[in-house]
Amino acid sequence: MLSKYPLSDVEKSFFKESGVEKISTQIPYLMVDNFPKLGLLTACRFLEWAAANPEGVISLPTGKTPEFFIKWTQYLLDNWDSKKGKEIRDQYGLGSVKKPVLKDLTFVQIDEFYPISSSQHNSFYDYVNKFYIQGFGLSKEKAILINSDEIPLAQGKSYQEIFPDLKVDLSLRYREPENELEQLQQESIYLIDQWCGDYEQRIRDLGGIGFFLGGIGPDGHIAFNTRGSHIFSVTRLTETNFETQAVAAGDLGGIEVSANRLVITIGLDTIVYNPEAVAIIIAAGEAKAGIVKDSLETKLSNVFPATVLQKLKNGRFYLTRGAGVKLTDSMDAYYEKGEWTFEKTERAVIELCKKLNKYGHRLKLSDLKADKYCKLIPDLSEETVGQVMKSIETKLAKGLEKETEQTLLHTGPHHDDISLGILPHITNQLNEPTNEAHFSVLTSGFTAVTNSFVIDTLQHTKKLLDEDKIQMVNFEDFFEVGYSLKTDKDVYHYLTNVASENADARKRGLCHRVVRALVIVYDVKNKTQLRETINDVISILRKSYDGEKNPAKIQKLKGMIREFEEELVWAHFGVQVKNVHHLRLGFYTGDIFTEQPDKTRDVEPIVDLFRKVNPTKISLTLDPEGSGPDTHYKVLQATAAAVKKWSEEKDLSDLRIIGYRNVWFKFEPHEANVIVPVSLGDMSVMEDSFANCYLSQVNASFPSYSHNGKFSTVAKRTWVGQLNDIQLLLGKNYFYLHDRAKVRASHGLIFFRDMNVDEFLATARELEKSIEGML
Known part of the structure; x- marks a missing residue:
């Protein structure tokens, strides 16, 4: 044309x-x-x-x-x-x-x-x-x-x-x-x-x-x-x-x-x-x-x-x-050119189920032969659909396998990415006492915290100080060393008040952590300076227009609020603060055109984390080609470079890499090799932990264009949609008559890709081509 x-x-x-x-x-x-x-x-x-x-x-x-x-x-x-x-x-x-x-x-x-x-x-x-x-x-x-x-x-x-x-x-x-x-x-x-x-x-x-x-x-x-x-x-x-x-x-x-x-x-x-x-x-x-x-x-x-x-x-x-x-x-070229893989067969058959709105067991050979793409399947026969169904069942079986004696490092570009991506899978892992779990968010995420949220929080902090309800500032050594102690206690008390449904006490818990952050960021030495600092920050934010790039210290303060939120989520499952690592990679600046990851500044901290945790499994967001300058994409490249560097000093032949996606992108069934069942209970845990812990995100100031509300709802809808696709292939009976309770309780599914290091680096290398040729 x-x-x-x-x-x-x-x-x-x-x-x-x-x-x-x-x-x-x-x-x-x-x-x-x-x-x-x-x-x-x-x-x-x-x-x-x-x-x-x-x-x-x-x-x-x-x-x-x-x-x-x-x-x-x-x-x-x-x-x-x-x-x-x-x-x-x-x-x-x-x-x-x-x-x-x-x-x-x-x-x-x-x-x-x-x-x-x-x-x-x-x-x-x-x-x-x-x-x-x-x-x-x-x-x-x-x-x-x-x-x-x-x-x-x-x-x-x-x-x-x-x-x-x-x-x-x-x-x-x-x-x-x-x-x-x-x-x-x-x-x-x-x-x-x-x-x-x-x-x-x-x-x-x-x-x-x-x-x-x-x-x-x-x-x-x-x-x-x-x-x-x-x-x-x-x-x-x-x-x-x-x-x-x-x-x-x-x-x-x-x-x-x-x-x-x-x-x-x-x-x-x-x-x-x-x-x-x-x-x-x-x-x-x-x-x-x-x-x-x-x-x-x-x-x-x-x-x-x-x-x-x-x-x-x-x-x-x-x-x-x-x-x-x-x-x-593009679809024609995908199916008509190059070697025919079983992935193509899977994709063609699952798409045909959706096109005809027919369950897999009801597809006839004549349906496949009449389809533009299924007719291209080599050795097309009455067994073809059954082979695809068996492949999907194998992926589900992998999602049900019990993992033991693993050191898990779950990573995400932003706070909430890990939870929105694979929380039900993580809860399965955390239920096994021989596993040790670590979590790391690689950027500080300050752009997701609005000025109004910080102003409201600081005003409430002032009120509590006036009422002498933040008593830790009265301790003699608080401004020298006390501010850095008992951070786990902050988290525990906050979640206790989630359980008791005491909203005021929860907000007080947030204000406690904000006080600690102010001391760290502004080097506060006494209560008078603390009040002055709070007033200064409020004044700066009130004079700022919405969307304005904040000064570096306010960026750090916002980032530390997000870090506290992340600690709260994983404390739901008994994960200590010391196992939640905040890397704050330097390329994340809040500028319209952010820098590319730097090998020293952005890759070395990830390698150091690998050395410290020594994980047997690493999870990360494995998004497809993004729109170029996005955080997910840059974090993936920095992580891939870190894995490659770590592999030069340690045998990683047994290391597994878990690539997941969340609300921005999703895997199609043929792209994933592990499928994890998600129950209503799993969804409730995710929704509740999101609403109770990601306080700066509950009002959805920066929502997905697909939903005017919390990201947790978008994630839930994604999981439900993925179940619908697989149910159309396997049939609903497969799920509610299954011999495993976890499958019978399925009302959603998570897809991810389990890779060895070589497979991951090859995938990352393909994606890396998208940043080659830059000036």
């Missing part, structure tokens, strides 16, 4: 390298191996276009997705005539292109939250100025930007005066104002609408956008054109949907903020107004695979906004292989 469309020299080069043989989608796409390569492709195509259109109109994305687009663009411009620069240009279709000059391009800002100060570092206005206007050397005078501070409002007032709570009620467009403030708000909304119309006209007066680059949201939104946006929509002030608010929560400091913030966005028709426009959507990682499939394989529809690119001959999707893994083209 791609041959029907005009391909640039850059696109021809990348298409040839991709090895893709068939494209049958509604919009053409190019596919690359990894996230940095996606940035290289996009940068090359942008520079190719800019060289041919030196005074053109461009619109480029914000957020984390364009990280490598920005880095590669700057690299190529800085190294256009260097040896490496020439090699890259020759390889990817830029060999004969004259170095583009970007200063005469007109930049159009795609979208912005409203209202938000242009001086905030989490505003898109600030991002655009930092990374594009300054970073690319574009003209600020020619740029068409969205600056909330400069959009005129009623009586010349500021948005802080018109919208004092930063909420804009769009119903005022259609109803009568009820008071003087609402009258001003209504007039202001009309003025904003007029401003948006003028913004749109400025773009159209230039002939429209010539080069558009955007990401795609979990609901399919491009810019802030969410699911259901009109195909002919234009620049406007509008609300967003939950999925978009959940994604924006990280930028704005929590769903509490993003749910109440409107947006100004260019429309779908704005993007395609210029019929000659090059419009590209970029997507990376398997998390985007579902919406990519829907957007590429569906005819023009307001349900999937990106389908609007079908209007353009130069509309494209640029994808990583992970993002394209669910495309029909």
